[in-house]
Amino acid sequence: MIPSIIIYGLVNSVILALIAMGFSLTFGISGVANFAYGGFYILSGFIVWMLLNYLNFPLVLAIIVTIGVVGLLGFVTYWVILLRVRGIPLSEVIATFALGVGILELFRWMGFVTYEFTLPYLKKGTIMIVGVPLDYQRLFIIGIGLGLVLFLYFFTHYTRIGLAFRGIAQNERTAISLGIKSDWTAALSLAFGSAMASVAAIVILPLGIISINTGYEVLLIAVAVGIVGGLESVPGILVASLILGYAQIITGTYFKPEWMMVVYLAAIVLVLAIKPSGLFGKFKELEERV
Amino acid sequence: MKKGIFFGFLVLVFLMSFPFTSHAQLKPGQPIVIGVPTALGSIEGRDGWMAIQMAVEEINAKGGVQVGSTKHKIEAYSIDTREHEPGIPVHDALTAAEKLILEKKPHAIALGNFRSEVLLATMDLISKYKLPYICCIAMTPLLQKKVSEEYDKYKYIFRNCLNAPQLASYLGGVMGFIRKEFGLTNKAYIITQDVLWAKATGQGLQGWLKGNAWEVAAFDTYATGASDFSPSLIKARAQNAQVIVPIFDMPQSGILLKQARAMQIPAMLSGFISPVSCENAWGVFEGEVDGMINMVYEVGPIPVKAVPKSVEFNQNYGKRWGEKARTELSGHGPGPSYDSIYILANAFERAKTVEPDAVVKALEQTDMQGVVGRIRFGKDHQVAYGVDPKETALGVGFQWVKPGKRVVIYPDIVAEGKIQRPAYVK
Numbered sequence: 059m060i061p062s063i064i065i066y067g068l069v070n071s072v073i074l075a076l077i078a079m080g081f082s083l084t085f086g087i088s089g090v091a092n093f094a095y096g097g098f099y100i101l102s103g104f105i106v107w108m109l110l111n112y113l114n115f116p117l118v119l120a121i122i123v124t125i126g127v128v129g130l131l132g133f134v135t136y137w138v139i140l141l142r143v144r145g146i147p148l149s150e151v152i153a154t155f156a157l158g159v160g161i162l163e164l165f166r167w168m169g170f171v172t173y174e175f176t177l178p179y180l181k182k183g184t185i186m187i188v189g190v191p192l193d194y195q196r197l198f199i200i201g202i203g204l205g206l207v208l209f210l211y212f213f214t215h216y217t218r219i220g221l222a223f224r225g226i227a228q229n230e231r232t233a234i235s236l237g238i239k240s241d242w243t244a245a246l247s248l249a250f251g252s253a254m255a256s257v258a259a260i261v262i263l264p265l266g267i268i269s270i271n272t273g274y275e276v277l278l279i280a281v282a283v284g285i286v287g288g289l290e291s292v293p294g295i296l297v298a299s300l301i302l303g304y305a306q307i308i309t310g311t312y313f314k315p316e317w318m319m320v321v322y323l324a325a326i327v328l329v330l331a332i333k334p335s336g337l338f339g340k341f342k343e344l345e346e347r348v
Numbered sequence: 349m350k351k352g353i354f355f356g357f358l359v360l361v362f363l364m365s366f367p368f369t370s371h372a373q374l375k376p377g378q379p380i381v382i383g384v385p386t387a388l389g390s391i392e393g394r395d396g397w398m399a400i401q402m403a404v405e406e407i408n409a410k411g412g413v414q415v416g417s418t419k420h421k422i423e424a425y426s427i428d429t430r431e432h433e434p435g436i437p438v439h440d441a442l443t444a445a446e447k448l449i450l451e452k453k454p455h456a457i458a459l460g461n462f463r464s465e466v467l468l469a470t471m472d473l474i475s476k477y478k479l480p481y482i483c484c485i486a487m488t489p490l491l492q493k494k495v496s497e498e499y500d501k502y503k504y505i506f507r508n509c510l511n512a513p514q515l516a517s518y519l520g521g522v523m524g525f526i527r528k529e530f531g532l533t534n535k536a537y538i539i540t541q542d543v544l545w546a547k548a549t550g551q552g553l554q555g556w557l558k559g560n561a562w563e564v565a566a567f568d569t570y571a572t573g574a575s576d577f578s579p580s581l582i583k584a585r586a587q588n589a590q591v592i593v594p595i596f597d598m599p600q601s602g603i604l605l606k607q608a609r610a611m612q613i614p615a616m617l618s619g620f621i622s623p624v625s626c627e628n629a630w631g632v633f634e635g636e637v638d639g640m641i642n643m644v645y646e647v648g649p650i651p652v653k654a655v656p657k658s659v660e661f662n663q664n665y666g667k668r669w670g671e672k673a674r675t676e677l678s679g680h681g682p683g684p685s686y687d688s689i690y691i692l693a694n695a696f697e698r699a700k701t702v703e704p705d706a707v708v709k710a711l712e713q714t715d716m717q718g719v720v721g722r723i724r725f726g727k728d729h730q731v732a733y734g735v736d737p738k739e740t741a742l743g744v745g746f747q748w749v750k751p752g753k754r755v756v757i758y759p760d761i762v763a764e765g766k767i768q769r770p771a772y773v774k
Contacts, residue, residue, distance in 0.1 A: 059586040066578045171389045172676070173599040173623030174632050182634075184612060193610035265610075266603035267623075271434055271573045310579025315568045316542050318579070 061188045063307055069196045071303025072203035073262055077276055078283035078295050079206060080254030084132075086290030087223045088244035090140060090150050092132075095255055096277035097158030102128050102256035103268035104165055107175050117178060125256045132252025136245035144244070162273045175268040177260070195264055202261050206254065210292060223247060227290065282322040286329050288339025297337060301325070374415055374702055379423040382692065383454030383479075385445035387432035387462035391622065391678040392485050392597070395649075396459045396685035397426050399661075402668050403689035413693045416700045422689065425452045431463040432598075434573040441466045442473060449477055455702045457481040458688040459681070464488035464544040475501045478704045480711060482691060483507040484684035487515065487545035492728035503708050506729040508691065508720070509684040510645040510743050512545045514733040515620070516552025519593065521735075522618055522641060522745040522758050523557065526591060529767050530616075535565045537589035537615070539580050539604065541596045542569040549595050565589045570596075577604045581611050590773075593619040597680070602633060609636045614774040617641070618745075625649065625679025628672075630752030637748040639770025641757070645743045646733075648683025648719040650754055652744060654762040655737045661686060661719040684731075687718035735759035 077099070084092045092098075102124050109120035139157060143149035165171075181194040214220035225233035226243045234240050255276075266272075287298030302325055310318045329336060374380065384400055387393040404422045407413060412421040427448040429441035441461070448454070457474065460483040461467035467486035471494060474481045481504055483491065489511050495502045510518075523536065536557050540550040547569060554564050565587040568580045581604075584592055592615045594604055602623040608615075618641040623629060625642050626649070644650040651659040661683065666674035695710035696702055715724050721737030734740035736759075745758035747767055755765035 059582060062582040062585070066582060070576065070578070166389060171599070172391050172394075173602050174628070174676070176602075176632060178634075184610065191610070191612040196610070266575050266606065267599055269573075269575075269600050272575065272600075274435075275573060275575070306576075307579055307582075310576075311582055315570050315574070315577075315579050318574070318576070319571055 059311070061190045063304075063311060065187060065190050065192060067304040067307040069192075069199060069303075070307055071300045072200050074279055074283050074303050075296055075299035076199065076203045076206065076258040076262065077255075078280045078287075078299065079210070079292065080251040080258065081280035082284050082287075082289060082292065082295045083210070083254060084247045084251030085284065086292075087227045087247035088136075089147075090136075090144075090244065090248065091147070091154070091281075091289070092248060092251055093151055093155035093277060094135065094158035094161065095154075095251070095280055096273035096275070097161030098128050098132065098252045098255045099259045099276045100165065100268060100270060100273035101131075101161050102259035103177060103263045104170060104175065106177055106260060107268060110178070117180075121260050124260065125253050128256040129249045129253035133245050133249035135252075136241075136248045140244075140248070141241065144241075158273070158277065162270050166270050170268070171270060173267050176266075177264040177268065179264050180261070195261075199261050202257065206257065207292070207296065219243075219246060278322060282326050285336055286325050288336030290340070291336065291338035294336055294338030298325075374418070374420055376418045377420075379421045380413055380415070380456075380693075380696060380702060381452055381454040382422060382424040382689065383445075383448045383452055383457045384424055384426040384459045385429050385441075385448050385457065385461070386426065386459045386485065387430060387441075388426060388428040389430060390432040390462055390597075391599070391626070391676070392681035393428075393432065393459070393462055395673075395676070395678045396484055396681040398669055398673065399648075399665065399682040399686035400424055400426075400458055400689055402665065403686045405668075407689065407693055413696050415696050415702060422693070424458070424689075425454070429462070429466065431461065431466045434571070438466050438469050442469055445470055446473060449473075449479070454479065455696075456692050456707065458692060459484045459685045461486045464490070467491060468494070471502055471505055474504055479504055480692065480695070480704055480707045481505045482684075482688040482711075484509045484688055485681045487512045487549070489513050489548060490544075492726075492730050496728045503729075504704060506711055506725055506731075508688055508718075508723060508725075508731040508741070509681065510733050510741075511730055512548035513552050515549045515595075515643065515645065515743070516556060518643060518733075518743050518745065518758075519549070519553045519595075519619060520556035520560070522643075523553075523562065523591065523593075524560065525745075525758050525760075525767065526616065526618060526641070527562075530769055530773075535563050535587065535589045536591045536593055537565045537580070537584045537587070538567045538593045538595070539577065540567075540569050540594070541598060541601070542571050543597075546595045546597070550593075553593060553595075572598050573600060575600050575603050577607050578611070581608055581613050584615060585611070585613055589615050591616045591618055593617075594621050595619050597622040599623055602629075605633060605640065606636055609772075612772065614772055616770065616773050619643070620645075620679070622678065622680065624748075626676050627754065628675040630748060635750075635752070638750060639748060639768070639772065641745055641747045641767070642679065643743060643745055644679040646680065646683040646720040647737075647742050647744055648686065649677035649679050650744065650746060650756065652737075652742070652756055652762050653764065655719070655721050655742060657717060657719045658683065658721075683719040687720055687723060690718060691716070691723060735761055737762065 105124040109115040287294030412419040429444040431441040540546040620643045647658040651662040699706040699710040721742040732740040746754040757767045
């Protein structure tokens with residue numbers, strides 16, 4: 059049982075990290091908590107599904123188009139909705155949450171509510187790892203999750219846009235004084251975060267079905283992982299994902315599966331009580347010490 | 349003057365204390381109105397509503413329902429209670445139902461609640477408005493308990509779909525059948541959704557298994573909307589469970605099946621996963637349903653030769669709503685929903701009125717052949733389900749076999765093929 063817990067705990071952790079990274083990236087750079095994140099996640103699933111089933115796109119092309127469309131949607135969201143309320147956190151949350159609910163409930167209204175909406179595996183088949191069978195799709199999830207972390211690292215350290223992201227994240231006013239355009243950087247961060255939600259959806263959703271309620275769950279996961287790890291910290295997201303991923307599997311295996319969801323909520327309460335910035339968060343660290 | 353106002357106020361309060369009740373007498377040409385408050389976003393609710401519209405059209409095409417000396421057309425109106433969605437409060441579903449009652453002024457309610465938790469709350473609403481109500485989805489046995497204990501209050505409520513103990517009895521029968529055929533005797537693993545009906549079914553089955561020399565390795569429940577079942581599957585493998593019994597109605601439950609196949613769990617799956625009961629499930633799940641034994645709670649969505657009306661219903665549904673809709677028919681709800689309109693029409697005719705108490709008396713005397721088999725209500729207002737469709741209504745266990753067929757294997761008396769041992773079962 060231990061090897062199974064280790065392997066499936068890792069898969070679960072990478073799933074959580076994949077889900078939370080896009081949310082964290084946007085928040086870390088622009089300070090915007092994109093509560094439309096779950097909507098973008100489910101939208102990605104349905105766009106791929108429609109491209110495959112209505113327009114007979116090849117899978118790879120459908121994936122590329124979807125990531126592009128959802129990324130663009132994130133970009134447009136900033137200019138059309140967020141620009142006017144930028145800097146007013148409550149308004150940002152309300153605006154993005156309303157957008158997310160709008161997307162999800164639009165699909166519900168359109169009748170996208172049954173079990174028929176599934177995405178194909180990238181590759182079917184199973185391999186054995188220390189006597190535990192693991193399907194290729196979950197292997198892809200681990201691979202793509204690690205790949206995305208490496209991509210993010212190199213992107214933010216060795217590209218002009220990535221360096222601008224970090225500049226804005228570290229000190230917006232100084233970055234502006236050096237010629238970095240704050241609004242463009244924030245819009246790009248929203249685009250990148252949304253595109254990452256899309257990548258997560260495309261690799262995770264084939265494990266099950268595209269369910270509208272998953273959109274709400276994804277938002278909760280992203281927020282929970284972010285709060286535990288530190289909303290703006292990628293290393294924090296990774297550590298929090300490992301903690302929550304394994305905590306969930308262990309809870310489900312040794313205690314009761316219905317308590318798995320409680321793990322998120324308990325973690326949020328615990329971290330907010332002890333270290334409100336999260337394990338690796340820096341935003342409010344000074345205030346907390348004071 | 350003050351006395352006049354006070355008296356007027358008293359009269360107003362007196363009048364308002366009488367809730368709306370359906371019109372006791374129909375005027376010539378006035379339609380009989382049937383209200384359908386249910387979770388239209390669920391496959392069971394959606395298909396049930398479509399089945400009801402079909403029945404209404406058929407009856408109206410024949411001129412309507414003979415109530416006393418005049419014939420009346422039926423009009424059915426639905427409202428979406430969304431009660432199948434996680435997080436929807438019971439109160440919201442109740443408000444939707446009451447809105448329908450007040451706006452459309454129905455003479456009876458058909459199909460009704462999806463979630464048992466909502467059904468129990470709705471019973472008081474139905475009692476307040478004195479509306480004959482036929483439940484076709486929600487399965488809690490507490491409905492019968494309440495009807496039996498407070499008959500005068502809850503006598504308007506009937507149920508013609510399967511209930512949780514009856515499902516447990518069927519599942520037990522299938523387990524006995526599996527043991528007889530394959531010699532699998534030691535361990536079963538029950539996994540249910542964390543809702544009243546599913547837990548009641550699981551508990552009933554657990555009792556049956558323990559009483560029939562099975563060991564129950566574990567009994568796990570998952571919240572509605574859960575999408576990761578690996579903890580239970582890891583345990584099932586570690587404990588060498590031979591049969592996994594899933595009991596779920598949420599769309600996400602198909603994930604359990606996919607996950608079990610991906611993790612190569614060497615156990616038989618025998619239970620109820622709602623999406624897997626539909627004819628198109630083989631295609632949707634890319635053949636991963638192969639070998640699974642699933643239930644169709646009430647025949648109709650699966651045509652069974654021993655019940656000719658189930659075959660007829662299945663074909664007509666395809667003609668009315670298209671072949672795609674027919675292959676998507678849910679395994680729970682459509683048959684009883686269709687029958688519910690005929691049961692009500694029949695009761696109105698025999699009662700010669702739409703007056704609720706008279707209709708209730710007529711409903712209690714129902715004895716007819718429907719899509720689901722023979723329909724007779726017990727004293728607790730629950731239709732009897734069994735293994736012989738000539739005597740009772742019928743649910744069946746079927747097995748998915750290559751190349752994507754559902755073969756009825758249980759009960760013996762209506763079986764249309766032999767159970768096969770899937771290659772992945774040790």
